[in-house]
Amino acid sequence: MSDPGEAQARAEAARDAMFANDRVAHELGMVVSAVSPSTATVDMTVTETMCNGLDVCHGGVIFSLADAAMAFASNGLGGTHLASDASIDWLAPARVGDRLTATATESARRGRTGLFQVEVHGPDGVVAIFRGKTKMVSSDGPAPAPS
Amino acid sequence: MSDPGEAQARAEAARDAMFANDRVAHELGMVVSAVSPSTATVDMTVTETMCNGLDVCHGGVIFSLADAAMAFASNGLGGTHLASDASIDWLAPARVGDRLTATATESARRGRTGLFQVEVHGPDGVVAIFRGKTKMVSSDGPAPAPS
Amino acid sequence: MSDPGEAQARAEAARDAMFANDRVAHELGMVVSAVSPSTATVDMTVTETMCNGLDVCHGGVIFSLADAAMAFASNGLGGTHLASDASIDWLAPARVGDRLTATATESARRGRTGLFQVEVHGPDGVVAIFRGKTKMVSSDGPAPAPS
Amino acid sequence: MSDPGEAQARAEAARDAMFANDRVAHELGMVVSAVSPSTATVDMTVTETMCNGLDVCHGGVIFSLADAAMAFASNGLGGTHLASDASIDWLAPARVGDRLTATATESARRGRTGLFQVEVHGPDGVVAIFRGKTKMVSSDGPAPAPS
Numbered sequence: 001m002s003d004p005g006e007a008q009a010r011a012e013a014a015r016d017a018m019f020a021n022d023r024v025a026h027e028l029g030m031v032v033s034a035v036s037p038s039t040a041t042v043d044m045t046v047t048e049t050m051c052n053g054l055d056v057c058h059g060g061v062i063f064s065l066a067d068a069a070m071a072f073a074s075n076g077l078g079g080t081h082l083a084s085d086a087s088i089d090w091l092a093p094a095r096v097g098d099r100l101t102a103t104a105t106e107s108a109r110r111g112r113t114g115l116f117q118v119e120v121h122g123p124d125g126v127v128a129i130f131r132g133k134t135k136m137v138s139s140d141g142p143a144p145a146p147s
Numbered sequence: 148m149s150d151p152g153e154a155q156a157r158a159e160a161a162r163d164a165m166f167a168n169d170r171v172a173h174e175l176g177m178v179v180s181a182v183s184p185s186t187a188t189v190d191m192t193v194t195e196t197m198c199n200g201l202d203v204c205h206g207g208v209i210f211s212l213a214d215a216a217m218a219f220a221s222n223g224l225g226g227t228h229l230a231s232d233a234s235i236d237w238l239a240p241a242r243v244g245d246r247l248t249a250t251a252t253e254s255a256r257r258g259r260t261g262l263f264q265v266e267v268h269g270p271d272g273v274v275a276i277f278r279g280k281t282k283m284v285s286s287d288g289p290a291p292a293p294s
Numbered sequence: 295m296s297d298p299g300e301a302q303a304r305a306e307a308a309r310d311a312m313f314a315n316d317r318v319a320h321e322l323g324m325v326v327s328a329v330s331p332s333t334a335t336v337d338m339t340v341t342e343t344m345c346n347g348l349d350v351c352h353g354g355v356i357f358s359l360a361d362a363a364m365a366f367a368s369n370g371l372g373g374t375h376l377a378s379d380a381s382i383d384w385l386a387p388a389r390v391g392d393r394l395t396a397t398a399t400e401s402a403r404r405g406r407t408g409l410f411q412v413e414v415h416g417p418d419g420v421v422a423i424f425r426g427k428t429k430m431v432s433s434d435g436p437a438p439a440p441s
Numbered sequence: 442m443s444d445p446g447e448a449q450a451r452a453e454a455a456r457d458a459m460f461a462n463d464r465v466a467h468e469l470g471m472v473v474s475a476v477s478p479s480t481a482t483v484d485m486t487v488t489e490t491m492c493n494g495l496d497v498c499h500g501g502v503i504f505s506l507a508d509a510a511m512a513f514a515s516n517g518l519g520g521t522h523l524a525s526d527a528s529i530d531w532l533a534p535a536r537v538g539d540r541l542t543a544t545a546t547e548s549a550r551r552g553r554t555g556l557f558q559v560e561v562h563g564p565d566g567v568v569a570i571f572r573g574k575t576k577m578v579s580s581d582g583p584a585p586a587p588s
Contacts, residue, residue, distance in 0.1 A: 053168025
């Protein structure tokens, strides 16, 4: 873990392996625009199918975006990390066409437990704040993507 | 609000209006199997496209199911209610083919603010516990579904 | 665990052992008015020293009351259970002289992990809703109170 | 609000007014070691009376410390701000004699609603992470301390 280049390569390999297998991320049009050990940025554009009858994006879709950012950030550390709990505050609506960016950072770590904060921003500022907890359940990382 | 039959009819009308416009609920195959003023039950079967590479259902999908149950329960009260924040604890994995049932009940109310608890059960017991808060933003209910 | 009378006796013994050593509970004037395996009720009267300059009870004091109810409920199951996280929604202020009652019940259990919901009521209705998670860290219960 | 010196003076005046009236803060030996508009640091040493029978500090006491830091940070902005909800993750125990430092910062703001993150550190690292939400209920600040 002491070589920064190696740690970064591991984070990128974990991203590739996870992303290849993540059908929800693909369906929602997510892009992992940055990753490092313990941080990740995931982007997505709000589409009509993500919205309710008032063309406001479902809270669960914004939650899924933030949850994905936490998954890439935590698994970027090496090993397999699963979320045990999370919370979200929705501060402003997101609408069709809005480009949303979720940025996950690690707030604290004690052993196998990590706490992450994810900020979701849209074109007019912050949309939601997400907080989640992960547990490392295995020292093996995500399986590589099928070639 | 004093006539129970009228309140129940209002809850069912809100369900119909919301469900008709909810593309996420349709795409995920959700069914609103019961609704009353302040309670709702929503069912869904886990499919491959909801899962990660390990065939475990995404936490965000389970969150969306619970969030939908809260939306139907709160808007069943009359008026338009939006979620301001929510939290979830995932207690067991859900897998492809599992039928999940989310049951929302109101824990407390103070004026326009309601607190809801949602239990998500699968074939082997509880899968997740969700807690959310709603605010009534309008005394008008959801717009009726287009005929 | 199969004998209800034995389980109830164990819950009461845990309450006695914990309460004897809990200086915060004593200082705040808490009374454990009921306990069973997985449930507990704790009462407290709001005093001037619990309040801010507006004679409104501190949110942290209400949190402590709810947290105590969860501790008695979870340790009433047998073994030693520690809280790992918790959240609270304050719905109405509590004032000097108000008698508050916190009632803890178990919402869900998976192995060593328990989820609890605690409702705090005052003379005018619900004051706060608390949700917490516990982990059983030992199969031994709290040490008996010194005689 | 545009003069930084004036904003800082307002934050310090709010701290003085609140602290003078806060009997819980005095009883627990809290010291407000830093304050600015939207940030605050509060310190406290764990004493025997804050602990359970195992000489581990009560979670509710750590919560109260973090909650106080959020109160000084939010009211430092001008106006009166009340907490509506909060959550805490306890990551490591605190013991008798430990000096704890709670540092509150604003994560996001939308109108009258502010989200705060509070980190509680002890001599061996992070002890707890707290997240809370405040609402500005009046544009008047806390009443000045009696002279």
